[in-house]
Amino acid sequence: xxxxxxxxxxxxxxxxxxxxxxxxxxxxxxxxxxxxxxxxxxxxxxxxxxxxxxxxxxxxxxxxxxxxxxxxxxxxxxxxxxxxxxxxxxxxxxxxxxxxxxxxxxxxxxxxxxxxxxxxxxxxxxxxxxxxxxxxxxxxxxxxxxxxxxxxxxxxxxxxxxxxxxxxxxxxxxxxxxxxxxxxxxxxxxxxxxxxxxxxxxxxxxxxxxxxxxxxxxxxxxxxxxxxxxxxxxxxxxxxxxxxxxxxxxxxxxxxxxxxxxxxxxxxxxxxxxxxxxxxxxxxxxxxxxxxxxxxxxxxxxxxxxxxxxxxxxxxxxxxxxxxxxxxxxxxxxxxxxxxxxxxxxxxxxxxxxxxxxxxxxxxxxxxxxxxxxxxxxxxxxxxxxxxxxxxxxxxxxxxxxxxxxxxxxxxxxxxxxxxxxxxxxxxxxxxxxxxxxxxxxxxxxxxxxxxxxxxxxxxxxxxxxxxxxxxxxxxxxxxxxxxxxxxxxxxxxxxxxxxxxxxxxxxxxxxxxxxxxxxxxxxxxxxxxxxxxxxxxxxxxxxxxxxxxxxxxxxxxxxxxxxxxxxxxxxxxxxxxxxxxxxxxxxxxxxxxxxxxxxxxxxxxxxxxxx
Numbered sequence: 001x002x003x004x005x006x007x008x009x010x011x012x013x014x015x016x017x018x019x020x021x022x023x024x025x026x027x028x029x030x031x032x033x034x035x036x037x038x039x040x041x042x043x044x045x046x047x048x049x050x051x052x053x054x055x056x057x058x059x060x061x062x063x064x065x066x067x068x069x070x071x072x073x074x075x076x077x078x079x080x081x082x083x084x085x086x087x088x089x090x091x092x093x094x095x096x097x098x099x100x101x102x103x104x105x106x107x108x109x110x111x112x113x114x115x116x117x118x119x120x121x122x123x124x125x126x127x128x129x130x131x132x133x134x135x136x137x138x139x140x141x142x143x144x145x146x147x148x149x150x151x152x153x154x155x156x157x158x159x160x161x162x163x164x165x166x167x168x169x170x171x172x173x174x175x176x177x178x179x180x181x182x183x184x185x186x187x188x189x190x191x192x193x194x195x196x197x198x199x200x201x202x203x204x205x206x207x208x209x210x211x212x213x214x215x216x217x218x219x220x221x222x223x224x225x226x227x228x229x230x231x232x233x234x235x236x237x238x239x240x241x242x243x244x245x246x247x248x249x250x251x252x253x254x255x256x257x258x259x260x261x262x263x264x265x266x267x268x269x270x271x272x273x274x275x276x277x278x279x280x281x282x283x284x285x286x287x288x289x290x291x292x293x294x295x296x297x298x299x300x301x302x303x304x305x306x307x308x309x310x311x312x313x314x315x316x317x318x319x320x321x322x323x324x325x326x327x328x329x330x331x332x333x334x335x336x337x338x339x340x341x342x343x344x345x346x347x348x349x350x351x352x353x354x355x356x357x358x359x360x361x362x363x364x365x366x367x368x369x370x371x372x373x374x375x376x377x378x379x380x381x382x383x384x385x386x387x388x389x390x391x392x393x394x395x396x397x398x399x400x401x402x403x404x405x406x407x408x409x410x411x412x413x414x415x416x417x418x419x420x421x422x423x424x425x426x427x428x429x430x431x432x433x434x435x436x437x438x439x440x441x442x443x444x445x446x447x448x449x450x451x452x453x454x455x456x457x458x459x460x461x462x463x464x465x466x467x468x469x470x471x472x473x474x475x476x477x478x479x480x481x482x483x484x485x486x487x488x489x490x491x492x493x494x495x496x497x498x499x500x501x502x503x504x505x506x507x508x509x510x511x512x513x514x515x516x517x518x519x520x521x522x523x524x525x526x527x528x529x530x531x532x533x534x535x536x537x538x539x540x541x542x543x544x545x546x547x548x549x550x551x552x553x554x555x556x557x558x559x560x561x562x563x564x565x566x567x568x569x570x571x572x573x574x575x576x577x578x579x580x581x582x583x584x585x586x587x588x589x590x591x592x593x594x595x596x597x598x599x600x601x602x603x604x605x606x607x608x609x610x611x612x
Contacts, residue, residue: 050240050253051611053593056269057604058280059435060261061232063466065219066210067199068143071151071504072469073485073602076196078257079213080605081238082126083201083221086117086136086178087194089597089605096597096605098194102131102222102245103178112185117193119176124243125202126226133171133178139200141167148208151473151503152197154496158186158552184553187367191488224250224607233259251610261436261465270588276611277596277604279587283350283439289588299352300585301600304485305361305494306353308336308447308578309506310430312527313513314478315520318411319426322522325531327409329575333381334402335430336578339450342386344580348446349439351586356579357382359494359568366491366564368557377565381572394420403454413455423455432458433472434481435465443580444481472506475514482506485583485602491564492551498571499545507576510540533570544570 059074067083070076088101100106103117123131142148144156144167160168160181168181182189192198205218212218219227224247225238239254241247258275260266263282269275281289281297289297316331317323323331341355354362357380363371372378384397391400400417406424407413415421430451434444441462448458458479463471471477484504487493496502500510508527513519519526533543547567554560571577585602592612597605 050251052239052254052256053252053276053606053609053611054256054258054269054274055277055604055606056258056260056266056275056280058261058266059259059465061259061464061466063469064210064213065236066206066213067196067201068139068148068150068152069210069213070196072465074465077602077604078236079196079199079221080223080603081225081255081257082219082223082227082241083196083199084223085194085196085199087190088607089194089599089603091595091597091608096599098190101194102136102200103193106190113182115180115182115189117178117180119178120245121176123222123245125220125222126241126243127220128243129202129220131200131222132173133176134173135202136178136200137167137169137171138203140169140198142201142203142206143197149503150197153503154499154501155192155195155197158182158184158189158192185555186552188488188490188492195487225252225255228254231259235259246607249608251608252606255606273590276590276593277587279585279604281586281588283348283442283586286350286586293588296588296591298585298587298589300587300598302485302583302585302602303361303364303489303600304483304583304602305356305359305579306443306481306483306581306583307356307359308479308580309482310335310479310576310578311475311477311516312507312509312574312576313475313516313519313523314428314430315518315523316428317520317522318409321410322520323409325523325526325529326536328523328526329573330405331409331411331427332575332578333573334405334575335451335456336575337382337398337402337405338454339447339578339580340385340396340399341382341580344443344446348442349581351439352584353581355382355385356581357385359571359577359579360491360564361486361494361582364486364491364494365489366561368561372491372561372564375561377562379565379569379572389417391417392420399454423453425455427456429457429459431461431478432480433461433463433468433477435468436462440481447580473503475506475508475511475516477506477516478518480506483583487601489601491568492548495544495548495551495564495567495571498577499548500541507574509574509576510545532574534573 057074057077062072062075062078064070065075065079067079070079084101086103087098089096090099102119104120106115106117108115119133125131143150144153156162160183170179202220205220206212214230216227224241224244226241228239229237236257240250263280266278266280270278310332316328345353345355360372362373366372369375382398387397389395389397389400411424412426413422413424415423434440451458484497497504498509505511511527513524530537530539532538532540547563551560551563594610596609
């Protein structure tokens with residue numbers, strides 16, 4: 001294994017010398033993450049309004065920067081420049097604090113169901129038009145609507161009226177108030193009010209496809225900056241918005257967001273001072289960067305999980321034997337269990353990441369426990385990931401357990417564990433898609449090599465981040481890499497990814513087959529059939545969605561925590577999601593760039609940054 005890693009790292013370093021300019025890793029907004037071609041256009045510099053900074057968020061051109069349609073962290077950080085919500089993040093005594101943004105203040109009823117927001121006086125859109133409370137109500141109903149089909153539309157289901165198609169959100173334009181009635185007390189509601197899906201947009205400018213968000217003259221928002229240029233696989237440029245409610249505190253003249261998936265080009269931009277911030281970095285560069293630029297490479301906090309996903313409509317049956325849908329869950333779990341996560345984070349990613357032992361990451365909260373991974377009620381699914389097996393120290397205990405699962409399922413093989421040469425001969429090949437950014441290529445090659453050691457073939461397909469997102473949304477992928485970064489610090493955010501009506505539910509749990517064409521008669525209805533839950537006889541709605549509904553309605557913190565643990569067990573038992581590690585946030589920032597708000601949800605907020 002160590003010999004393979006040495007060869008792999010050497011190969012990647014050699015390939016990087018010949019890397020051409022192409023046009024991401026994750027999440028994951030929070031949310032899914034993609035990670036970042038070559039810079040074009042102008043960089044840095046100064047305008048009459050102050051310094052202009054140039055940044056690279058990983059991920060290439062976002063699939064959408066319509067606040068309602070985006071579900072990727074790179075897109076979220078771009079659109080945050082031009083938009084904001086009722087709540088936002090402000091510096092308070094040197095710390096970033098969730099604070100009123102478009103709202104000046106808010107009150108909460110005694111039963112914690114009714115929030116009344118009072119807007120600031122004189123609010124204006126970036127084009128100078130007056131902002132009204134009713135415009136926010138329109139935007140929320142648009143984002144929540146079935147017709148729009150937004151990936152994050154389900155987030156509004158905490159609000160009364162969601163099922164009827166009209167949210168119980170009442171605006172009084174004259175009084176400058178917005179009154180929101182929730183179904184149940186929701187501790188993270190104010191965080192949602194600072195989340196992009198809850199940002200206001202203008203009815204006279206938007207369209208269902210989000211095309212408006214590529215046109216500077218139409219991309220009107222309420223944020224600290226306004227768009228001046230949009231060039232695919234090049235740059236999205238912003239200048240200071242003089243109509244921002246707090247414009248007097250904004251000192252930057254603008255921000256240029258460069259769109260690239262070429263780690264070499266991104267790092268070159270930073271090292272030649274063409275970029276002030278980057279967050280897509282090849283791990284093989286970490287030692288040199290730490291030595292050459294002391295203090296500039298930071299492994300920031302991140303609440304997120306990097307995972308492999310499997311489409312449940314893919315049939316993994318061995319030759320001559322048809323596995324049931326439930327048995328294929330065991331096969332998928334075994335594939336994930338084979339990967340030595342400790343070696344992965346120590347020798348491959350090298351960024352301080354933590355080997356995953358479940359889907360919930362450190363330090364995620366359930367409303368009762370500050371870090372669910374340190375709590376007894378939450379299980380650990382990879383207990384021997386780095387413990388040498390008693391039968392043969394070449395393998396880990398987890399790998400031996402995975403091999404035994406596949407043997408028990410009837411896969412043919414040669415060799416033995418004791419001899420260190422066991423290989424399966426009839427596991428169907430897996431089409432594995434990923435986007436090449438950050439550490440993704442290294443990780444996928446490591447996973448592929450691990451499977452190859454056991455005779456399992458994975459065909460690797462490199463996709464642009466936007467292309468991969470589209471492919472996953474359509475169901476046309478057998479396996480892929482994915483990351484999820486918290487949108488807000490609560491287990492429900494990680495559970496909602498996989499509810500039946502979530503647009504981010506790429507394993508297709510509770511969903512139909514989509515455009516995938518290689519399913520068998522047994523697996524063609526795997527997503528929607530009654531194959532899930534502890535007994536393997538419930539629909540996904542019955543087994544999983546119902547738990548999420550109960551979590552959202554629960555008022556007893558202990559009961560809610562147990563439900564969160566139960567839901568993770570149901571998810572992990574499908575084998576459709578194989579967590580590899582818990583994220584850190586590697587980034588580089590020039591020492592003279594100050595007061596950028598960096599949150600553990602992956603949010604990068606430039607509103608109050610300045611350049612010394």
